[in-house]
Amino acid sequence: MSPAIALAFLPLVVTLLARYRHYFRLLIRAVLLRGIRDCLTGLRPEERAFSYVLTNALPGDPGHILNTLDHWSSHCEYLAHLGPLKGQILTRLITQQAPECVLELGTRCGYATLLIAQALPPGSRVITIEMDPRVATVAEKVIRLSGFDECKVELIVGRSEEVIPHLQAQYGLCQAGLVLLGHRPRCYLRDLQLLEAHALLPAGATVLADHVLFPGAPRFLQYTKTCGRYRCRLHHTGLQYFPAIRDGLAQLTYLGSS
Numbered sequence: 001m002s003p004a005i006a007l008a009f010l011p012l013v014v015t016l017l018a019r020y021r022h023y024f025r026l027l028i029r030a031v032l033l034r035g036i037r038d039c040l041t042g043l044r045p046e047e048r049a050f051s052y053v054l055t056n057a058l059p060g061d062p063g064h065i066l067n068t069l070d071h072w073s074s075h076c077e078y079l080a081h082l083g084p085l086k087g088q089i090l091t092r093l094i095t096q097q098a099p100e101c102v103l104e105l106g107t108r109c110g111y112a113t114l115l116i117a118q119a120l121p122p123g124s125r126v127i128t129i130e131m132d133p134r135v136a137t138v139a140e141k142v143i144r145l146s147g148f149d150e151c152k153v154e155l156i157v158g159r160s161e162e163v164i165p166h167l168q169a170q171y172g173l174c175q176a177g178l179v180l181l182g183h184r185p186r187c188y189l190r191d192l193q194l195l196e197a198h199a200l201l202p203a204g205a206t207v208l209a210d211h212v213l214f215p216g217a218p219r220f221l222q223y224t225k226t227c228g229r230y231r232c233r234l235h236h237t238g239l240q241y242f243p244a245i246r247d248g249l250a251q252l253t254y255l256g257s258s
């Protein structure tokens with residue numbers, strides 16, 4: 001390519017870089033640097049985050065552990081925990097509704113699990129499902145380090161689609177008053193329909209779904225808006241730790257099966 005042609009493309013490249021700079025930063029932090037650190041340390045990002053928590057957070061203080069995870073994700077290595085802004089919405093809903101049981105799909109380090117357990121009244125519990133055994137080991141340690149026992153927080157290792165059909169018989173979950181979908185946006189619709197099919201949602205239950213705009217869950221949003229079984233609200237929050245990237249939390253109220 002001649003220098004003249006390359007020069008002609010320069011404004012376009014500069015415009016693209018300026019316009020999508022937040023996405024490029026995310027790509028570098030969440031993919032490139034993470035891959036390099038994984039190779040150099042032989043550890044998972046969640047395991048590195050846990051080492052940081054162990055050295056810097058106060059055991060038995062979930063608030064301090066959450067702040068430490070926030071600090072890690074915004075200043076050290078990007079990890080897509082729910083984050084403070086979406087976390088406030090979750091905490092407010094739990095405090096208002098005081099559900100007896102909350103179901104979370106996708107635990108990672110247990111960030112949202114801690115928020116839920118912290119806000120729940122005594123006697124209520126959280127069941128959280130994580131498919132990756134190494135990640136689940138980290139989550140279990142974070143949850144227990146925060147002071148929550150197995151009665152308050154039960155962590156199930158398995159794939160949501162395999163665990164959901166056994167929640168009633170095997171784990172004693174009758175129904176979940178609040179469900180947090182945080183695992184994989186392209187699995188939200190399948191798992192919501194599984195929850196419906198196994199009668200795990202009482203009328204009035206709240207379903208919160210993270211990342212519905214980025215990376216996005218269009219089929220899930222379309223279904224919940226058109227099936228007539230949900231009242232829908234979208235909280236525009238920005239992506240956790242990257243507020244300039246458009247993202248949101250969907251809040252659904254289940255109206256019942258008819």
Ligand SMILES: C[S@@+](CC[C@H](N)C(=O)[O-])C[C@H]1O[C@@H](n2cnc3c(N)ncnc32)[C@H](O)[C@@H]1O
Pocket residue numbers: 080081082083105106107108109110111112113129130131132135158159160161182183184187
């Ligand atoms: C974005 S992270 C969850 C973050 C968590 N909700 C929080 O805010 O702290 C997604 C997690 O879901 C897990 N995951 C993905 N698909 C899953 C599935 N089908 N069943 C259970 N866990 C799944 C991944 O291993 C990962 O740890």
